Amino acid sequence: MEETVNVSTQEKKRVSPQLENLKNVWRKLRSNYLAMAGGILIIFFIITSFAGPWIVQNDPLAPNVADRLQGPSAEYWFGTDHHGRDIFARIIHGMSITLYIGFTSVFIGMIFGVFFGVISGYYGKKIDAVIMRVMDVLLAFPGILLALGIVAVLGGSINNVIIAISIFSIPVFARIVRGSTLGVRQLEYIDAVRALGASDTRIIFLHILPNIMSPIIVQATLRIATAVLTAAGLSFLGLGAQPPDPEWGAMLAAGRDYMWEYPHITLFPGLAIVAVVLAFNLFGDGVRDALDPKLKT
Amino acid sequence: MFVYTIRRIIQTIPVMIGVSLVVFLMMHLIPGDPAQIIAGEAAQEEQVEQTRERLGLNEPLPVQYATFVGNAVQGDLGNSIRSGRSVTSLIGDRFWITVELAFYSTLLSIFIGLIAGIISATRRNSFLDMSLMIIALFGLSMPNFWLGLILIQYLALNIGWLPVSGWGTPQQILLPVITLGTAGAAIIARMTRSSMLEVIHQDYIRTARAKGVKERYVVYKHALRNALIPVVTVVGLQFGVLLGGAVLTETVFAINGLGRLVVEAINQRDFPVVQGSVLVLSLLFVLVNFLVDISYRILNKRIELD
Numbered sequence: 201m202e203e204t205v206n207v208s209t210q211e212k213k214r215v216s217p218q219l220e221n222l223k224n225v226w227r228k229l230r231s232n233y234l235a236m237a238g239g240i241l242i243i244f245f246i247i248t249s250f251a252g253p254w255i256v257q258n259d260p261l262a263p264n265v266a267d268r269l270q271g272p273s274a275e276y277w278f279g280t281d282h283h284g285r286d287i288f289a290r291i292i293h294g295m296s297i298t299l300y301i302g303f304t305s306v307f308i309g310m311i312f313g314v315f316f317g318v319i320s321g322y323y324g325k326k327i328d329a330v331i332m333r334v335m336d337v338l339l340a341f342p343g344i345l346l347a348l349g350i351v352a353v354l355g356g357s358i359n360n361v362i363i364a365i366s367i368f369s370i371p372v373f374a375r376i377v378r379g380s381t382l383g384v385r386q387l388e389y390i391d392a393v394r395a396l397g398a399s400d401t402r403i404i405f406l407h408i409l410p411n412i413m414s415p416i417i418v419q420a421t422l423r424i425a426t427a428v429l430t431a432a433g434l435s436f437l438g439l440g441a442q443p444p445d446p447e448w449g450a451m452l453a454a455g456r457d458y459m460w461e462y463p464h465i466t467l468f469p470g471l472a473i474v475a476v477v478l479a480f481n482l483f484g485d486g487v488r489d490a491l492d493p494k495l496k497t
Numbered sequence: 498m499f500v501y502t503i504r505r506i507i508q509t510i511p512v513m514i515g516v517s518l519v520v521f522l523m524m525h526l527i528p529g530d531p532a533q534i535i536a537g538e539a540a541q542e543e544q545v546e547q548t549r550e551r552l553g554l555n556e557p558l559p560v561q562y563a564t565f566v567g568n569a570v571q572g573d574l575g576n577s578i579r580s581g582r583s584v585t586s587l588i589g590d591r592f593w594i595t596v597e598l599a600f601y602s603t604l605l606s607i608f609i610g611l612i613a614g615i616i617s618a619t620r621r622n623s624f625l626d627m628s629l630m631i632i633a634l635f636g637l638s639m640p641n642f643w644l645g646l647i648l649i650q651y652l653a654l655n656i657g658w659l660p661v662s663g664w665g666t667p668q669q670i671l672l673p674v675i676t677l678g679t680a681g682a683a684i685i686a687r688m689t690r691s692s693m694l695e696v697i698h699q700d701y702i703r704t705a706r707a708k709g710v711k712e713r714y715v716v717y718k719h720a721l722r723n724a725l726i727p728v729v730t731v732v733g734l735q736f737g738v739l740l741g742g743a744v745l746t747e748t749v750f751a752i753n754g755l756g757r758l759v760v761e762a763i764n765q766r767d768f769p770v771v772q773g774s775v776l777v778l779s780l781l782f783v784l785v786n787f788l789v790d791i792s793y794r795i796l797n798k799r800i801e802l803d
Contacts, residue, residue, distance in 0.1 A: 337515030341775070342782040343741020345759075349519075349775050352763040353526045429640050433745050436642050437760050452643060463650050470643035477638035485634075 228490035235486020241479035249296035258286035260293040260446045269462050278468040281451070282458050283444075287465065290446035291472045297447050298476055301358060301431040302424040305365035310420050312366070313373020318404055320374065321381025332378065335371035344430055348439065356439040358447075364434070365427045376419055380412035414491040421484035425477045432473050448473050501794060509787055513780065520776045521565045524768055525558070534768060535578055574773035579765050584773035588755060592777065594664050595754035598746065599739040601674045606681030606739075607732060613682070614689025618724075619716055621694065629686065636683030641742050645676040645749035662751035677746045681735040688731045693724040726796055733789030737782040 229235055258276075264284035272279045278287035320331040338346060350364035384390065385408065393407055434440035435449030443450060448469040455465035524531050532549035533540065540548070549555050552575075553564055568574070574584035613633065617626040653659040653672060663669045696702065697720050705715050744756035751757075755774050762770035 333511050333515065336512045337519060340512050340516050340783050340786075341519075341741075341779050342737035343739070344744060345741045345775060345778055348741075348744065348759065348763070349523060349771070352768075352771055353523055425638065429638075432640050433642060436640075436745065437748060437763075439760075439763060449640070449642075452646065456646065459646060459650055460654065466643070466646050466650065470640065470647065473640050473643065474635070474638050477640075478634065481634055481638050 225490045232486040234482050238479045238482025249299050252292035256289045256292045258289040260290040261444050279464040294446040294448050302428045305362045305427045306423045308366035309369025310373050313370045314377050317374040317377025318381050321378040335374050338371040351439045358441050361431050361440045376415050384411050418488040425480040516779045520772050521562050575769035577770050578767045584769050591755045595743050602678035602739050605678035609682040610685025613686035617690040618693035633683040633686045636679045642745040642749050648672050664752040673746050673750045688728050692727050696720045696724045729793050736785045
């Protein structure tokens with residue numbers, strides 16, 4: 201019964217199942233208020249990172265000794281730091297650094313992770329064993345320590361932080377993608393396409409990848425949250441963005457010496473980090489629930 | 498079980514070799530001549546040569562790696578470039594502080610996470626559930642070093658008896674443990690909630706209820722026990738995240754643990770110390786994961802059938 205209905209709707213509307221699926225996901229996502237709030241915040245942050253620097257009047261880098269360490273006021277919404285720089289302006293300018301690190305590092309990590317994961321899951325055997333052992337080794341470094349080690353070798357800079365976080369993200373993607381590939385590879389339609397003479401590349405790109413996108417998208421969204429936290433942590437330790445860059449973790453590190461008397465100096469950059477990470481976590485949770493409730497862990 | 502344990506031990510060996518290889522290569526991936534770095538930037542060519550000779554840096558890489566592992570197994574991780582002390586003794590002084598910090602933080606996150614998760618799951622979609630889950634989401638989204646700074650600013654400064662740095666007394670331990678344990682508590686709370694909700698809808702729970710088993714008994718005896726199984730895995734992984742997070746927490750609270758040692762060593766370009774500490778922390782994580790896997794296995798006998 202269900203099949204006939206499906207076929208007839210498809211014939212009438214000529215809608216591909218993928219598109220139908222996408223609409224379904226969107227419907228679920230839209231009814232999830234928290235996820236929508238996260239999504240809207242992310243869009244807002246992205247717009248801010250591009251437009252903010254044009255709108256904010258005060259220079260984020262110019263010291264102004266006369267106005268140093270002022271509390272929040274009409275002129276300086278978030279107060280000023282120990283060099284008299286406008287903290288609000290610095291946070292707005294720092295938004296692009298944070299998002300740049302988050303998006304690029306996760307994107308690079310995802311590309312490599314998906315590549316290794318698919319190869320591993322699709323070809324199996326020795327190549328799988330080798331790749332997965334390497335991933336095990338990368339995962340054996342606890343938390344931020346792998347990124348820390350990489351930055352120690354490369355030196356502290358924004359681009360090195362991106363490299364470090366990319367490498368740090370690869371095994372997570374590789375593992376998930378390998379598992380999903382293993383599941384899909386055994387399905388009959390893959391055998392059918394192979395019997396038709398499709399090459400491995402064709403099978404991987406046209407028939408496996410589109411079917412394992414859900415966990416990849418979910419992981420990528422949630423991973424951006426982790427990347428932002430890690431990057432802020434590295435900068436806080438002085439191993440990421442360097443002063444006078446208005447990077448939030450670096451701002452917290454610099455503000456530490458003054459936080460006793462001027463709590464606003466460490467309050468606002470931290471809240472900015474929380475806001476961005478929270479938005480990605482909210483949205484990621486929602487996307488996960490919408491794409492595949494089974495993934496919920 | 499015995500066979501599994503042996504097999505699991507054998508699986509750990511390549512990982513340990515890999516970790517040691519990565520740590521070993523760190524020194525050689527740094528731009529510049531390792532001998533020059535160890536001898537110091539101001540060292541004369543003669544001194545650099547002597548260092549190279551003494552540490553065997555002119556040997557081929559595989560030989561150097563073998564020496565590195567051989568020495569490490571005997572507890573020799575080289576000497577600090579800055580202080581000249583043996584890396585092993587530097588680590589030994591600080592190792593237990595970090596382990597204690599991670600251990601107490603894990604305990605705290607399990608305690609709070611479980612309670613919050615159970616309350617949330619049993620009162621699903623209530624105001625309390627929503628509030629707890631939103632708090633958990635915040636806990637998950639907060640950088641731990643910032644939480645530490647905020648706790649110092651708003652708690653320690655207002656409550657006189659809470660010290661803002663150091664490690665040892667219960668008062669000193671409280672804030673760092675909250676700082677480091679919060680994210681873990683959030684993750685465990687979310688995990689416990691979803692895991693319990695999944696279990697509660699299964700047939701055997703319905704059967705228990707239908708038999709007239711008291712609700713309290715159903716929750717704690719039947720549901721929780723099975724819901725805990727995936728939580729155990731998370732706790733193991735969390736311990737690793739905590740070891741990494743200790744780097745930041747120790748920096749904020751000026752605790753002389755292994756994490757702070759790593760950061761100081763990186764800033765001073767004291768690479769033998771960096772290598773040694775990263776190696777020790779990673780091997781500790783591998784060990785904890787091994788133990789978690791074994792206990793997971795004991796808790797969940799069903800896996801053995803597969």
